[in-house]
Amino acid sequence: MNLILLFESDFTATDTVIINDRRFHHIRQFHQPAQGQRLKVGLLNGKTGSGIVISLTEQSITLEVLLENQPPAALPLTLLLALPRPKMLKRTLQTITSMGVKQIYLINSYKVDKSYWSTPVLQQDNLREQLLLGLEQSGDTVLPEVHLRKRFKPFVEDELPQIARQTRALVAHPYHASPCPGASTGETTLAIGPEGGFIPYEVEKFQATGFEAIHIGQRILRVENAVPVLLARLFPV
Incomplete structure (x- = not known):
């Protein structure tokens, strides 16, 4: 997973998401994030950016996200x-x-x-x-x-x-x-x-x-x- 895809349903505020499904288990296993770590994220059908780890529990991860970049160009x-x-x-x-x-x-x-x-x-x-x-x-x-x-x-x-x-x-x-x-x-x-x-x-x-x-x-x-x-x-x- 080179990008953590976010969905509208993940957002608890305009710049905060909580992830507790397959993506969370992948993040915890392979990224092994710590509080304050920056991860690459992107909103489905939207922009990409970064997510800073706010908190991490056994069940979920909370990120503060900033989406400011366009996704890669599509093939014609x-x-x-x-x-x-x-x-x-x-x-x-x-x-x-x-x-x-x-x-x-x-x-x-x-x-x-x-x-x-x-x-x-x-x-x-x-x-x-x-x-x-x-x-x-x-x-x-x-x-x-x-x-x-x-x-x-x-x-x-x-x-x-x-x-x-x-x-x-x-x-x-x-x-x-x-x-x-x-x-x-x-x-x-x-x-x-x-x-x-x-x-x-x-x-x-x-x-x-x-x-x-x-x-x-x-x-x-x-x-x-x-x-x-x-x-x-x-x-x-």
Whole structure:
């Protein structure tokens, strides 16, 4: 936890918070704070700053907070990700969030197992937990938006043209594709497929919407590894 995320419900006064949940136990175990120590904090969807330890008990910690800094800038990216298997989804969501992605579409694909859509990970509270962990890791405060799209064709044909309009539209594909372009600060829409990649029909549907198929070399990476590699190449992060 590189940033202690604060919620409006933590505040007992305009500049005072009391924390007594998972965050408190993490702070006590890893930060081992003393009275007067300064910790890095940030208000969810707000500014970052510092929190000075006022008091510490076995049940809670009280901080005097000053929030005066803006969170890190978001990546100018809308990410379309074929729904990974549940265990990988948790790690991948944390990685995506920590790298500054704010618009995430989890989409269907021929190679996505139907059972993945019934995983508890996709429940709102569980998704939020993974996103918060990613924010804490990177020192960010702005929660991404996650959209679920269970039907591939209607999404690509009806919604995607407007989503990708006037952006650098790319679909990661290991075969018959161009090398990954260089870093840019321009608005980008990136589609990443499931393990084994999108099937040719799906790639063609993306291309019909104006997407360029790109690859990152001869090596085939797992989704959880391909995501940070692609983002690091496409943006000056």
